[in-house]
Amino acid sequence: MILNVENMTCDHCKMTVEKALTNAGFTNVAVDLGKGTVAVDGDDVAAATKIIEDSGYKVKK
Numbered sequence: 001m002i003l004n005v006e007n008m009t010c011d012h013c014k015m016t017v018e019k020a021l022t023n024a025g026f027t028n029v030a031v032d033l034g035k036g037t038v039a040v041d042g043d044d045v046a047a048a049t050k051i052i053e054d055s056g057y058k059v060k061k
């Protein structure tokens with residue numbers, strides 16, 4: 001799945017989001033800062049969204 005995330009601005013944001021999802025068991029997490037997207041294996045959008053938003057970022061619905 002690919003999620004659009006609004007307020008990732010720097011490498012710290014990228015690392016925070018990738019680490020949060022990876023720690024929750026998601027695999028192949030890849031943040032693209034230029035596009036403002038998070039690509040990750042699987043299709044549980046609700047679970048991934050919650051983790052990203054709990055980390056302080058806003059998922060565009």
Ligand SMILES: [Cu+2]
Nearest residue numbers: 009010012013
């Ligand atoms: Cu940042």
